[in-house]
Amino acid sequence: MVSTLVLTLRTVVEQRLKQEFKGGKFDDIVIPPVEHDDSEISKFKQDNKLSPSEILTLLIALVPHVSPEFFSNIIAEYLPNGGDFPAFGGVKGKNHRGILPTGETVLYILAGNDIGKRVEVAKLFDEEHLFAQKSVLYIEAVPAGEPKMSGRLIMDEEYVDLFLSGKLSRPKLSSDFPAQRISTNLEWSDLVLRQKTLEEIRELETWLNYNDRLLDEWGMHDKIKPGFRVLFYGPSGTGKTMTTCLLGKYTRRDVYRVDLSMVISKYIGETEKNLSGLFNKAEHKDWILFFDEADSLFGKRTNVRDAHDKYANQEVSYLLQRIEAHRGLVILASNMKGNIDSAFTRRFNAFVEFVPPEINEREKLWQVYMPPKSKIHNDIQLDQLAKNYELTGANIVNIIQYAGLLTVKQGNVILKKDALLAGIKKEYKKEGKILQQ
Template sequence: MSNKKALQFLSDVIRARLDAELKGKKMVFPEFPQNQTEESNFYKFVRKNKLSANETVILLLALVPQINPGFFNAIIADYFPNGGDFPDFGGVKGKNHRGILPTGETALFILAGNDFEQRAAVAKLFGEPSFLARNNVLHLEHPGDGEPLMSGKLILDEEYVELFTLGEISKPKLSSDFPAELISTPLTWDDLVLQQKTRDEIKEIETWLDYNDKLLNDWQLKAKIKPGFRVLFHGPSGTGKTITAFLLGKYTGRDVFRIDLSMVISKYIGETEKNLSKLFDKAENKDWILFFDEADSIFGKRTNVRDAHDKYANQEVSYLLQRIESHAGLVILASNMKTNIDPSFTRRFNSIVEFENPGPRERLSLWENYLPKKARLDKNIVLKQIARDYDLTGANIVNVIHYAGLQTFEKKSGVISKNDLVKGIQKEYAKEGKMMRLG
């Protein structure tokens, strides 16, 4: 169904209601067009989600201002050619939009007229049981103190505005309204060197991503199993926690959003919860992976209440726990130390994965993986010995190669010297305050 046919259907519905209320004609609900040869995204959405006729009308009401600003005015003018106010129709004026912006009252009138029982039934379509509300497709804007609840504007989520008008939904960008950034990686699982125990635990997460929907639907376990999957990655910096989150998304076809905690945490009471609410509301019913890096800053241990600040800080943690537990997707928290995380969180994780410092065998694999194929090593460099003697993480090794590589180019040499390699290792040890044995 093209947008033109969709608007004609809505026009027919509105005119049928106006004829019934103003001219005393019998209300006959027009039939929604079926079996369209050229299906628009709107029609596909209606059919896929099996929307009722009332839900379809409400969705169209919310969409119309985006594609035809004068749509409602033109219809009303046919019935009131001399002008005049018709409060039963509802609707408000926008700050910039010059047409009528439909409200909940508009939907009640069009779908139920002045029938009280029918109006009550239509009003329920804006509540949690409704597909449109449950999936955050649209909502009623809060009308303000003292105003009737149904006088709030019908707001269509921006993603669905894009889907129905542009044909696709763009990825959300980092902003104050969405404190998370879409991230990806060119690396592969072969680039990630982990202990076998860690690899096995990562495989369990992949299994959940691949088969959870089948488990819940085929075995009908939705009522018995909590939604979502909560994971804690803990271990020293540079051991692969972040890359693992990226790769889980890459190889299961899911977007990974890294939460910018600096944009989430606020010193103002209630703002942190508001920022988290925006994030989880946007992520609801999306097949995303939410990644909280350095999660200690917000998931840390709750304190004894000594003052109002402590009280509200603890409330933030409690609110976060509630939202994570009810979120249906994969949430990954990363921390350098498991003991920094509040015990109330750790008890609720589905999986806790430890990322240990690599041993000599893993370090050798990291050196071999990260050294560029074009790089030539001084004959005095024995990688097996370097891997055995120097306790480095994957991130450390990348930094060492970076340093040694720059020194090699500066000297216009085609060979990485052992001296430059060792200096790079010394710099990494110094950053972490570790003593290095010179060989």
């Protein structure tokens, strides 16, 4: 399909250049019909009911990725001795040796020198257009004072991969995308929480599964705010991250944990820039955004004593706007509910408290994470471990891992109580607790 579309684009570009260089009149170009097939670009065209101009714009952005010499070779046929051709637009890249299309390239191919048509074509890059709404392609920002349309035409890497390989790639953690995908191999049955907490989690699962139907089938788009915002709060190790991963797993959504160390900057305006890139990328994606240890970014605003306080408060205000406008699920995790700025909490749809497990819950956690019975010595009584040691799920996982490694190191094949007690002692010491023997 891509090769056929490239030939279609070549036909269209040649029509425009013949009008330019062979004395023809600048008329509307004739776009050859494109047959539908099972390719991803064809499906995208069908699903979004793309117009011929929109299809060509997609192709103009995509073609350098499959045929770097595409535009250079065509232009060389009409300018064999070289020379500048500013009407066509295009720029040279740092590594790419061919012509990279710009917004001006799209205007020229689709509208020639017809000012009215060029204005209409430029609307393809409005924020309301599906290209922007779905983060498919955009015009790269240009230096102040230069025409906007002279910026490079850039297709999002995810769509480049989708159209060329048939697979939608996932963004990787970088300075441009300060978030990392997280997942779990565990099941809901492995999650040990209080019944009240579990019921509140099921409400989130209901929103993820049925909110689109409510908005579409019931016509509620104008009456309900987009997205869902929830605060998970409670001590570390009580299941906040695992719950988030399970929500993603069972609703078939990717979960991205935001790396706040890459978001927060001491330089004025950089934090907002980093947040903007993150939310722009996540817009119209079925992702769950997870802000772990959110206090550092969502904490209470301070009284303005100096310029630093002023800009810190501006960051919180900007983040508030972006979260409120985001259409997906945003989960903030904090050790304490009171640490989060009230401006955010007033706008949360739900609060879910994660509390340390009690005796019966701790026993179930020991049961879930212990190795098979054949690997456990009969001197280990899980009910006694649950009764005697106040531990979270994360503590118990760490203890079993430590004890297991210690057992293997010693050349043993059976996990004994002494190894577990050594792990418990280590966890208590790490948290500044005194282990009562």
